[in-house]
Amino acid sequence: MQEEKILFTEYSTEKDTFLYNVTDLKAWTKYEFKIRSWNTAGYTDSSWIMVETKQAQPKGLAAPRVHHLEDNPHNLFITWTPPEEINGVLQYYRLQRDNITFPFSFDTATVNYTDEDLMAYTMYSYAIIACTMGGCTTSLPATIRTLETAPSSVGLPKLITISATEINVSWSAPLIQNGEITKYTLLTNGEQRYTGKGLFSLISSLQPYTEYQFILIVCTNGGCTSSPPASARTHEAPPTNMRAPRLKVTGSESVEVTWEQPTYPNGEVKSYELRRDGDLIYVGLETRYHDFTLMPGIEYTYTVTANNIKGSITSPIARARTNPSAPSGVSPPKLQPSSLSDIFVMWDPPARSNGELLPTTPVLPPGSWGPPAGPTILPLTFLLPSSYFRRSITFSGTSTNSGSS
Template identity: 35%
Template structure:
């Protein structure tokens, strides 16, 4: 069924039979009033009626009409137009329809039975103003000239206009058929504030509004926007509602226990307008989210528990409940609690529950330990002397560790350090139970003790004693020989640099002959000739053997020469005498000579 150029066309195809009925209307329907159109098929007669006008066609071959597809009113969707090219479909219907009914059944309410609508106002005509109609005598001259196109402005929005072109020359004129066009909608004006809103829960609200008044055009969609009160001008969330017939919508994605300002935006194809004012609403409380697990400052026998408020409280926190090993141990509004009387370094499971008036939420469970202490007791290490320079150390793990064993430390001192300075010779986290100490000194007494450490500190054992096997001394020093008289020496020496055991005796050799063998560190040698040269060497002995030190030479002090000095003279002339003499029998040192001469001497004039 088409209404085109003043003709109501009925096209009917049943099987292979095609029937067409044309009812001439002219411009009789362009009077701004309602027109009733009836199309019927009774047997072989197909008829069309509008108001008082009627036209019918008899077609004996026409078959029974069965409708088993959707009925399209006002136009055909683009996706199926290719199947009906013979109909010459043009722009869809522009105008108003009401009281649509079929042979069987009551009047159809298009708003309730339609499955889809495109740019259709299902609430009736957009305007009752029918001052402009399409009768020929009421047409207005838009353009006169020789151009073949014209642009007309100052038209009413979303209004249908009829146009035709009249071509004139000296021989007369000819007119085109009437064609219609509709102006686009305008942007909605005076969009109302939502009339009512109620919370579905803390995360969504249902909003109701009234249809905007005075909208010229078809409302394509509504948009609900929620802004945080006193917050940024960017909406927190929005909902786009494509069904413009619905005046209720749901806004989701809100935050519980928050004040919101809700606005309504109405959109036509020309654009959108948001309401100037907003409806204020507060979402209710919900159970908290992101409840943080409790933390603790650990002590050996108690835990100082603390926790932070939930990252998303969703309301006012009414209480916290702290669970330890599944048992509630605290309930209240505080954020700290001391758990007492706990074992050292013991694990405990903790869980925190935070509650609002709407409900409670648990944190994830966390395992916390009390603090570590040093081991209660550490046994002294067991020492085994392997040779003169090596000691093998063994120990046992402490019975009460009081934590996680972290490392072992071995301390050592010797009698050379008066057993007061302890040196660390082993410090390892490998947690082995033995260690070999190399490069020690033979015949030396060592004190060795063990420290076992946890995160809470270290405990040190009593010291164990071991003496390395003796060896021959090393670093025997050179003796120091001092002569304070012409016939004797005071000879002294120190201990070897490395005794390598207990020194049993010291031997002093003078001129290769053992002069003294004792435990003394000095010797007095006498009965020597003045200024005589002697060699000295010290020998140090342990149970394992003896070692000699370096050789040193020294002289006794000088004494007065002994014996006569024989002098011989030879006269060399009237003025010269040559003297010669023999050394004394015992010089007793470095001798210097002095010649004394008496008598008369010549003097140069």
């Protein structure tokens, strides 16, 4: 039983009605009051009367506690405790996020809630509201940042071709980073060419006139996200490594010439130039040419030049010799008697040897042979006086054919 407490003493007793306002009482609490009247003989107490104070808003409502859920950057777990002074009958709780009250309430037995579908790596504040019939109290806010996750929607890197061997690549941070960017990684045709926190990189040592694919990977502590691939082509450069043409002798007057494009065209080949002994004989895009109207038994040299818009490359020299054929243009020998039994025979080489001439052989009596080709005078001896003779000179090349006159 609580000790009685004198709240007020009235000494002006002439009134008919007395009034006193009792303050600093607790809400939703029963109190008993009585009146004690004094005179010179003593005092008399009235009977006790019980009064219950009205409900009021709760007091001592602590801020909620907010927790991360493991590996879940989009959910938060909120818990709270009842107010220290309920000041009435607790009816319900309400929850606020960023000063916006949820459209639903919680019964008094519920002291936790999982907030879902939140933005990753975003600051949120939560406050709890406790209500009685006497009013509601809002706690101080509790602030927390959601966990990091991989960035959202990484944009295409921007590509600018600088030269035949360089491409400049630049990029921007994702609009929704979902965390602190820890690094950017740039892949070129699947090969890592840059890692760091910069926003550009000059990619060098590339091949001319080659298309490259670039992918940007952006990472936070919560994961990484790749951009769609972006492609760019380096500029053209003069072609390199042109191999010598292949030659196929197809007769005594023709050679077939074939070739391949340069190992590194470094661009679009606009034309090929074929030269024979330094003279231009073909311009075009074909890689085969049949060279006719050549001379038999002659060695020819061929080169091929490949051209693009940036320059050209000429192949090494290829050599081929046409097949020989029988000499042509052989004039009759000139005969001049020099005595009763001697005749001088004179002849010229053929107009066209059509190959390498073998020793010139005049048809003579056994044991007599002529020298090699050239203007020659050969004496014929042991002939009968005043007789008619017919002789021929034979010129021979490396071919099995022969011509005579």
